Amino acid sequence: MKHVRAIGIGIFIWIIGVSLYTFSFYIPILENPELQANIFLSIGVVPLVWFGSKLYYRKNNTTKGYWLGLVFFLIAAVLDALVTVPLFIEPYGGSYYSFFTAIGFWLIGMEFVITVTCYWYVEVYGKKETVNS
Template sequence: MKYLRGILSGCIVWLCVSSSFYLLGNIALLKNHFWIQALIVMVLIIFYAIAAAKFYYQKKHNINGFSLGILMSGTALFLDVLITVPFVEIPEGRSYESFFTSPILWALAFINTFSVYLYWKRKIKP
């Protein structure tokens, strides 16, 4: 497996999800509606995960989609530890604990991993 390309794919997903939350948070109608923002991002992450998986498999790597999904989600979570929580969450008065105990975060990680797995199963494995 090409770990660097998998990590880069995870960075792509993290960047897209973070940007989506930022943009949605700046729309007046959605500014104070986190659950609506989260539902929109839960749909968008499917497309982000598929795009990142296409990027990874573009070089004809043949890793199991579940393993790639875990690597991508792990990379995104690591970037959350390094960037999102200290620079976004803590200044807003939240903590590492509140961020990492959020069911939204784990739903997004699951959807990302599952989307990559399904992409692999439908497009790469046959």
């Protein structure tokens, strides 16, 4: 695994994800802005992580998608702990505990891992099997 590359792409994914989440508060569609922001993020994570996977595997890396998905999610979780919670959650009465025990956080984490794993099976593993046949 190319660690620096994976971390850099993970940071990129996190920045765009936080931007999507924050931007969604400026478009009033639902009465509950928190729910709306989580829906925006959940929908936006899939193409964003797919694109990040494409960037990572562009250099013919063969790291299994599951591991890369875990790295992307770990990077997002660390940045959430260092930036998101202190700047966006705690000032509004939230806490680290409420943020990291929310089901939405873990569902989005599963989206990270599943999306990268699917990308790996479709674009990396599938192509490798086709070439070897």
